[in-house]
Amino acid sequence: MQIIAVINQKGGVGKTTSALNLAHALALSKYKVTLIDLDPQGHLSACLGVHDPKIKGIDTALLDQQSLQENILSIRNNLQLVTAGPHLGEVEHAANDIPRDRLHKVLTGQFQDQTCIIIDCPPSSGVLVVNALVAAQTALIPVASDYLALHGLSYLIGTFKNFESSLHKKIPYWIVVTRYQNRRKLSQDVQSKLKQYFPGRILATPIRESVALAESPSFGKTIFEYKPSSVGARDYRSLAKDLLNRRTL
Ligand SMILES: Nc1ncnc2c1ncn2[C@@H]1O[C@H](COP(=O)(O)OP(=O)(O)OP(=O)(O)O)[C@@H](O)[C@H]1O
């Protein structure tokens, strides 16, 4: 079982969109996948049409070390979800009381039948993200195709490296280019800069900017349910294969 943390401290780069649609692409290919919504904003759960604020999620497991078993929702074939829960925001405030291996301990021994767990992280580098990185074997870093995203990435890789050395743990990472626009020179420039700085780390399929990807969350649907023949569905299907076969640029 692989645990993948979807991280980037920059907001709006496509973390949640990628976690959601990658997970569903894998589930549709018969892999067993669990999504964990580790963002107190609860966007991932909302994208799947789960809005009930009373549903317990990863919050109680992190704060009170309660068992996760009853908080695992079966939401689609082969796809499970653990919501953020209403109290996840309190974890950031209780940072001193939450050790960085709390999530790792919560997940250990729980998901033996799953192929992978995908953790959607908040746009920060606080205790939640640190917990995600301690638990994960791999990080997936979505990078939007604009200049500031590239700028933020060097900062992110810096904190990532510091983190690796303080934990004495190597975390292999993949970068996924999101919000790509074929006809925009800036998109092409960002992609070639990334290729230059992170050779062998950029997954082969850029996720194109598409209206259907922006619309699908408001219907509580993944792109495969909302518009299965759209470019967004094609891109995420292809990205899932990139991840499975380690296809890079
Ligand atoms: N390829 C795309 N084409 C069009 N819209 C997109 C695409 N990817 C993401 N979006 C939209 O951009 C917005 C931000 O995406 P998303 O929520 O996935 O980013 P995020 O990194 O998870 O943000 P946050 O840091 O706030 O959690 C959303 O409204 C989403 O629907």
Ligand SMILES: [Mg+2]
């Ligand atoms: Mg998000």
